[in-house]
Amino acid sequence: MATQTPHAPAEDGFERVRGGLVLLIAASALGDLLAMWAGRSLLAAALTALLLTAVLMLGAWRPRGGGPLRIWYALALAAWLLCFAAMHWLPADTQRLVLGLPPATAAALLGLWLAPLLLVTLPYVLHFNTAVLDAADLAALEAAAAPESAARAETRP
Amino acid sequence: MTPTIMAISAAYFALMLGIGLWAARRTRTMSDFFVAGRGVGMVAIALATMSSAMSGFLFIGGPGIQYQAGFGTLLLTMPAAVSFALAWLLLAKRMKLLAMARPLLTVPDAIHARYDSNLARGLAAVAVLLGVLGYLATQTLAMGVVLARIFDLSLVWGVSIGVVIVAIYAVGGGMIAGIYTDVVQGAVMVLAALATFALALEVGGGMGGMVRSIAADSPDWVGPFGLLEPGVAIGWYLVFALGILGQPQVVHKFYMIDEVRKLRWGPLLAAVCAVLASLVWLSVGTAMRALVAEGAEPLAQADEAAPRFMLEYAPALLAGVFFAGVAAASMSTADSFLIIGASALVRDLPLAFGRQPSEATQFRAGRVVTLLLCVAAGAIALASGQLVAVLGIFGWGMFASSLAPALGLGLNWSRATTAGAVASLLVGIIGTLALELNHLFGWLADPLPAQLYRSAAVFLLSTLTFIAVSLATPRRAPAADVARVMAV
Numbered sequence: 001m002a003t004q005t006p007h008a009p010a011e012d013g014f015e016r017v018r019g020g021l022v023l024l025i026a027a028s029a030l031g032d033l034l035a036m037w038a039g040r041s042l043l044a045a046a047l048t049a050l051l052l053t054a055v056l057m058l059g060a061w062r063p064r065g066g067g068p069l070r071i072w073y074a075l076a077l078a079a080w081l082l083c084f085a086a087m088h089w090l091p092a093d094t095q096r097l098v099l100g101l102p103p104a105t106a107a108a109l110l111g112l113w114l115a116p117l118l119l120v121t122l123p124y125v126l127h128f129n130t131a132v133l134d135a136a137d138l139a140a141l142e143a144a145a146a147p148e149s150a151a152r153a154e155t156r157p
Numbered sequence: 158m159t160p161t162i163m164a165i166s167a168a169y170f171a172l173m174l175g176i177g178l179w180a181a182r183r184t185r186t187m188s189d190f191f192v193a194g195r196g197v198g199m200v201a202i203a204l205a206t207m208s209s210a211m212s213g214f215l216f217i218g219g220p221g222i223q224y225q226a227g228f229g230t231l232l233l234t235m236p237a238a239v240s241f242a243l244a245w246l247l248l249a250k251r252m253k254l255l256a257m258a259r260p261l262l263t264v265p266d267a268i269h270a271r272y273d274s275n276l277a278r279g280l281a282a283v284a285v286l287l288g289v290l291g292y293l294a295t296q297t298l299a300m301g302v303v304l305a306r307i308f309d310l311s312l313v314w315g316v317s318i319g320v321v322i323v324a325i326y327a328v329g330g331g332m333i334a335g336i337y338t339d340v341v342q343g344a345v346m347v348l349a350a351l352a353t354f355a356l357a358l359e360v361g362g363g364m365g366g367m368v369r370s371i372a373a374d375s376p377d378w379v380g381p382f383g384l385l386e387p388g389v390a391i392g393w394y395l396v397f398a399l400g401i402l403g404q405p406q407v408v409h410k411f412y413m414i415d416e417v418r419k420l421r422w423g424p425l426l427a428a429v430c431a432v433l434a435s436l437v438w439l440s441v442g443t444a445m446r447a448l449v450a451e452g453a454e455p456l457a458q459a460d461e462a463a464p465r466f467m468l469e470y471a472p473a474l475l476a477g478v479f480f481a482g483v484a485a486a487s488m489s490t491a492d493s494f495l496i497i498g499a500s501a502l503v504r505d506l507p508l509a510f511g512r513q514p515s516e517a518t519q520f521r522a523g524r525v526v527t528l529l530l531c532v533a534a535g536a537i538a539l540a541s542g543q544l545v546a547v548l549g550i551f552g553w554g555m556f557a558s559s560l561a562p563a564l565g566l567g568l569n570w571s572r573a574t575t576a577g578a579v580a581s582l583l584v585g586i587i588g589t590l591a592l593e594l595n596h597l598f599g600w601l602a603d604p605l606p607a608q609l610y611r612s613a614a615v616f617l618l619s620t621l622t623f624i625a626v627s628l629a630t631p632r633r634a635p636a637a638d639v640a641r642v643m644a645v
Contacts (some may be wrong), residue, residue: 014644015571026178027625032395036609039544041387048395052239055399058569059247062324063644076239088387100364101373101379103572105228108381112232112394116394117240121428124242128421133250137645138417139255 014063020059024054042088049080056120060131067131069123076119083111166307166484166514170322173338173485177326180334187520187633191262191500192412197336199419202410203426204343205336206241207434209406209493210427213299215346221332222462223442227375227383233261234438236398239392241332244401244408245563249420251642252411253566258638261412263497264560265505270353270639271567272575279509280582282501285405287586288497290537291552293408293491293530295488298486298538308482313433313539319488320535326451327492327531328524335496336413338489345482348428350437352475353467359449359561362472362559367447374450389614400616406493440465443449489536493528499526551593555614559585561616562623570627570644571635577627579618588615 028051035044051075060069084105098106124132188194198207215234222230255261259270265281268274297316300323304313326334361367372379382390393429401407414420445462449455456462467476503522507514514522562585595601605614609621634640 017515018570019572020573021622022566023420027619029617029620029624033614036388036392036613039386039388039606039608041318041391041608044388045391047389048436051395052243052398055565056243057241057245058566063551082393087381094369094374094379097365097368098369100366101228102368102381104381108231108235112235113238116242117428119431121424123243124246125421125425130171132246133417133645135433141641141645142257 013059016153017061017066018058021054025051025058028054042084045084045087046081049077049084053077062131068127069131072119072123076116079115079119082114084109086111098128122125158474159383159473161473162273162477163307163479165474166481169478169481169485172341173488173564174326176320176337176341177330177334180326180330180337184331187523188514189261189596189608190520190523191504192409193332193336195256195413197410197413198415199422200426201336201340202414203423203494204420204430205339206407206423207411207430208346208486209335209347209490210240210340210404211431211486212239212296213483214348214563215301216437216483216486217299217303217460217463219435219438220441220445220463220466221264221437221458223607224456224462225451225459226385227378227446228381228443229383229385229387229390230442231435231439232394233397234431234435234614236394236401237298237435238327238428240398240401241431243398243425244404245420247402247565247569248408249411249423250410250417250645253414253417253420254645255639256412256644257417263505264409264564265509267568268560268578269508271545271635271637272563272578274579275511275577276280277508277578277582278505279557279561280579280586281563282505282509284555284582284586285501286498287590288499288552288555288559289494289533291496291555292298293498293534294537295552296487296491296494297534299619300491301483301485301535301538303487304585305482307484311587316535317539319484320531323488323491323495323560324531325374326526327495328514328527331411331498331523331527332493333503335489335492336410338485338492342486342489345478346409346434346486347481348477349475350434353442353471353479354436356471356475357444357466359488360466361440361444362447364443368442370450371443378446384445386608392613396554396610396612396616397556399565400553400561400612403556403558403560403562404553405430405497405560406490406558406570408564409497423500437463448612484506495527495530495534496523498530499523502526502530534552551589551612554593554615555585555589557585557612558615558619560621566620566623571643572618572627572632573623574627574630576630577623577625581623583616584622585619588618 002080028047032044032051034045043146056073060066087104090104090107095104099139184190252267261267265278268281269278299317300319301312305312368379376644377384437531441463445466463626467479503519503526559582562581567573605611
């Protein structure tokens, strides 16, 4: 099994962006914790949306950049923010119903169920071959893993 | 229960046992037992992931808390629209590619590969065991309750029969049985949920009619946060979205897919199925609340919402599939957790202490420990009363708080250090245990305000600890093969 090397890797643009995203995750997590503690639910919701988006960006960021997924995730952030604002500010009574629900509740269903499905999950599928795992990456990884796999195959009974 | 419901349930359990026996004939190695021989297809992985993440709670607990607290409780299940994409995006390809380079079988294996630390592996194994204990106890109790209800038995008999059925297929068929019973279960969950959704709308007189009836009785119930503190609902959304990065019953399945390119369609299939299955939560809880608001007898316990609705309003065929589905969901989820728990005991903990059991030993011991865990889960479920509920609540929170930062962020950030991982694992384990046990036994005044969900607090604290300690300790590059995978 390979061992860790004591050398630090060269800091490049890719790692700097990821480092920046992790700092954004830390800042939004801290803000979220404080906002929840203080009972500021709209602020907590906004920071939750920011935290989720930062984690998505961290997962999507690759040496060649964020690719098309970053656009989708920016739209997802906007949808989350709009949705949480609507949940707090739209009427929650039954004078007018949308989809059989009070407007604020319907906003939750559309913004937290439908929008992430369309803006986060579907783009993963659409851009998988270019933005998640392309053929060149896979070929390089398979070549790198070949000696380990062969060694394991040899030791098998 | 009617003979029709009993007959459908009996046929369903026979099918589960049949899958178990089929799987047992294909389980010959340690890899077969713990990771289904790494030969599972995309649809099976997606459905099994969805059903093991949602479990029987979707059908009983979900409508129950919806009945009790309103639409805000949907923020527990809405994260499914994004959480599967999160898991696939941050972890799926990296865990699968790591497993191509190294002989990884468990989540603590991945932690060890990332940080080259037996301490981190051992703590991850402890977190897995504690979480598994919680899930197993609740799943076993749920299984026993439903079996007792279907066949008019005592709870002891219900739990005992359930444990025997699970033991037969888990000990024999290992994770292969777990995966394929989950697949059947996932398909049944979606179909039963759609049929139940249509029925609930019809019985309740449409969503608008139900909402107006409830609002006349309890206006806040129909709001977006229901009767919950908004902060608690937001905390649920956060923990159930990001917490998936630490759920071994989900991320462990990334080792099992037969080909890395097949990871493409998984999150969409899992998310769509989860959203459709969640319609049962939305509709049954609302229908029962509306019926009570219109004069029906109130429920003695909120968890009675779905069983009573199905018994009073559903045709026997649908009710039969529903009840059998709930019991089978608990069984298949219990089976997955049995294998994960067994692997923590026979593989991860010995490796963390520097012992290297042979593959044959792990395979044999895995079966024995699975059987022992099965018996222990039954005993805990029957003996621990209220504690079972607490164990179940902290299962997801324990995995989220202890494993998600070290695994989910750690495999995507090369600056993460072993010290950061160990510190966040400790914060997750100790924080979750301390807050949940204090809440149960009331040793001290609750240190958190009412609007702050306990698991959200520990999850955020653990994430902050992971990042802060990593930045404060000397960087150490991951091993070359791990670094290659992390850069993809």
